[in-house]
Amino acid sequence: MDNIINTLIDNGFTADTLQLLLFLPILATLVNVSRYVVGLKTYGIYAPITLSYAYLFTGIRFGLLITTGVIIATFTTFYLLRKIRMHYISRISIAYILITFLVIGVVMANEISPVQLTTDNHNLNTVPPLGIVLIAGLADFFIKKFNTKSLNSTILSLVETLTIAMIGWSLMRLTELGNFLFENLWVFPLLLILNFYIGQYRGLQLKEYFRFRKVFNAIR
Amino acid sequence: MIKFLRDFRKYNEILGMNRRNQEYFRGHNTHTGKKIADNKIKTKKVLSEIGIQTPELFKVIRSVEQLNHIDWSRLPRSFVIKPNRGSTGRGILILYGKRKNEFAWVKSSGQIMRIPDLELHIEKILQGRFSMGSSSDIAIIEERVINDNRFKEYSYKGVPDIRVIVYNQIPVMAMMRIPTINSGGTANLHTGAIGAGIDIESGVTxxxxxxxxxxxxxxxxxDIVEHTDTGLPIAGIKIPYWDKILQTSIKCAQASGLGFLGVDLAIDRNNGPVVFEVNARPGVSIQLANLSGLRSRLERVEGLKIKNVNHGVRISKSLFGGEIVEEIESITGKELVKVIEPITVRKPGTTKKKNKESVKAMMDTGVKTSRIDKGLASRLGFTKSLKYFYNLLSEVNPSTSKEVSEFIKSYEEIIQHETGIKRLARVTEDGELTVRPVVEMEVKISGQTKLIEMVVSSTSVMNHPIRIGQKELKDYLIDGSRTF
Incomplete structure (x- = not known):
């Protein structure tokens, strides 16, 4: 196994890049298990994975703050423009512009504020822009869901997406897990098998045990 | 622990989303069937070809260009605008009436919709905002179903709809969705409409x-609820045209080619049952409304072959009827039994097959203590006891009230000691006062086993080998309409 890692590093991969890459199958499996075994409805698979990576860049506190900002900006745009005839992408584009203004506004407010938001690593001004951009992508998923489902259902999915993203972020922060993956690449074929098995899984999801408890009680 | 695990297996009767998608939606629905179900215009075409009524189609709008050329004056006062490939009721705009001499229509909330509002809504539909897959869609304008008078008092503004799940061309479960104030007049469970389970046999909620x-x-x-927003009880609503609804559902399955589907119908005041949608991915909440598992029902009709539509209805009713009985039992806490109920009876303490018999028992509120035929009691192991008793009785032959009392007083203890007879009873048989032995029997009735005291009676006075009397019947309700 070491040989594979060494070969990759010799060929230009950095250890950090490799570690981030190795977490991708873990996060994908996490979303898969959450969806079909637990029953958590996330905004697809891309959104929770992207958010997990984004939170790694921004830190969880700033990450959640920016996420809240993005959702507020998106919802406001959607609400303000709901009566105006407009194409879908134009609407999202306006939401992105608003998000940008909002983030700049929050950073400036933080700068001039006597009490500044900081974490161990950095303050809000030094948050990597890539992290913010990744979180801003949530606007698209939010609107798409809101277009086809009720607000309650959309918010429920958002909460579930954030829950998975935070679990993913926690996993990525475990250095022991990262080192373990580095040294035990045999885990990945197992993940493949696990995902394949979940793909065939027909049993009840954990949430359905709660959802149908009244039916369960009524069956004699 | 074992009981817990055994009970837990009851979850196997419930259909979850994973199995619905993997086994039933993907496993039994053809690509063509799904294409028909996902396209309301195609559904209308396919169903009307076999004579099934669907709401009349007024206009199809495929582009913004067409939208600009709609002649709104040619539409009726009331109509519905919906996406062709919409799902979960999103994007459906119901217009109940039109203001005089104005191009202004009224929504269920009372909100006025003018032409620009309708155009905006249609544009959203064309952009695919309410459609599966979110790609562009077609908007359709169709007839509004007028609520049947019988349902008017139950629903808030909208029209209740009926969802029938059909599998293998057999209706397996049904539910009525009743619009409420919260649902804003729509019949969508997720927006707050009430879902009422329906007994497949009788068509009663x-x-x-x-x-x-x-x-x-x-x-x-x-939550389980008992009343509609209008204050009426949910249980007990008789759905009109029930047989026709079941027949129509089967025909929809045949016409669409779908093996597993949900058929959505409404009852129009003038036209009766009207199908407005065929759903290839019916939701699983219907199980909550019926408090019954769908998976076990689907497995029961797996592989059955129906000869024709009426045969399918008959199979469905005989397999899945009876929820009403369960409902009454759950309300009263009492089991419902038929006038003539099959039971099994055995002499207590015996295990041999010859000491047990299955017979038809009559539920007889006219006698206090239950009765058993002399011949049956003998066969179950009381031959010697009864011989001993009747020998003694024929020797003494008590006939007056005093003699009967004295016989019981003198011999009851000896008889109890010598035989398996529990006590003696004074009874009037064929108009004559006499003494009869009372035995205890282990009886299994409606799934429950209990010890019952029974007077051994002459064969000549018994129409049925066992009559269950008042003492036992206090735990049951007798359904006079059902006989064995």
Whole structure:
């Protein structure tokens, strides 16, 4: 196994890049298990994975703050423009512009504020822009869901997406897990098998045990 | 622990989303069938070809260009605008009336919709905002179903709809969705409409459910409710045209080629049952409204072959009828038994097959203590005891009230000691006062086993080998309409 890692590093991969890459199958499996075994409805698979990576860049506190900002900006745009005839992408584009203004506004407010938001690593001004951009992508998923489902259902999915993203972020922060993956690449074929098995899984999801408890009680 | 595990297996009767998608939606629905179900215009075409009524189609709008050329004056006062490939009721705009001499229509909320409002809504539909896959869609304008007078008092503004799940061309479960104030007149469970389970046999509603809220633990939480927003009880609503509804559902399955589907119908005041949608991915909440598992029902009709539509209805009714009985039992806490009920009876303490018999028992509220035929009691192991008793009785032959009392006083203890007879009773048989032995029997009735005291009676006075009397019947309700 070491040989594979060494070969990759010799060929230009950095250890950090490799570690981030190795977490991708873990996060994908996490979303898969959450969806079909637990029953958590996330905004697809891309959104929770992207958010997990984004939170790694921004830190969880700033990450959640920016996420809240993005959702507020998106919802406001959607609400303000709901009566105006407009194409879908134009609407999202306006939401992105608003998000940008909002983030700049929050950073400036933080700068001039006597009490500044900081974490161990950095303050809000030094948050990597890539992290913010990744979180801003949530606007698209939010609107798409809101277009086809009720607000309650959309918010429920958002909460579930954030829950998975935070679990993913926690996993990525475990250095022991990262080192373990580095040294035990045999885990990945197992993940493949696990995902394949979940793909065939027909049993009840954990949430359905709660959802149908009244039916369960009524069956004699 | 074993009981817990055994009980837990009851979850196997419930259909979850994973199995619905993997086994039933993907496993039994053809690509062509799904294409028909996902396209309302195609559904209308296919169903009307076999004579099934669907709401009349007024206009199809495929582009913004066409939208600009609609002659709104040619539309009726009331109509519905919906996406062709919409799902879960999103994007459906129901217009109940039109203001005089104005191009202004009224929504269920009372909101006025003018032409620009309608155009905006149609544009959203064309952009695919309410459609599966979110790609562009077609908007359709169709006839509004007028609520049947019988349902008017139950629903708030909208029209209740009926969902029938059909599998293998056999209706397996049904539910009525009743619009409420919360649902804003729509018949969508997720927006707060009431879902009422329907007894397949009689077409009568049973339990009602209503969305309580959302939670991360179970997504949608439903409460069991007993009354509609208009204050009427949910259980006991007789759905008109029930047989026709079941027949129509089967025909929809045949015409669409779908093996597993939900057929959505409404009852129009003038036209009767009208199909407005065929759904290839019916939701699983219907199980909550019926308090019954769908998976076990689907497995029961797996592989059955129906000869024709009426045969399918008959199979469905005989397999899945009876929820009403369960409902009454759950309300009263008492089991429902037929006038003539099959039971098994055995002499207590015996295990041999010859000491047990299955017979038809009559539920007889006219006698206090239950009765057993002399011949049956003998066969079950009381031959010697009864011989001893009747020998003694024929020797003494008591006939007056005093003699009967003295016989019981003198011999009851000896008889109890010498035989398996429990006590003696004074009874009037064929108009004459006499003494009869009372034995205890182990009886299994409606799934429950209990010890019952029975007077051994002469064969000549018994139409049925066992009559269950008042003492035992206090635990049961007798359904006079059902006989064995």
């Amino acid at each position: 049973t339990t009602g459910i209503r969305l309580k809220g959302y939670s991360i633990v179970s997504s949608y939480d439903y």
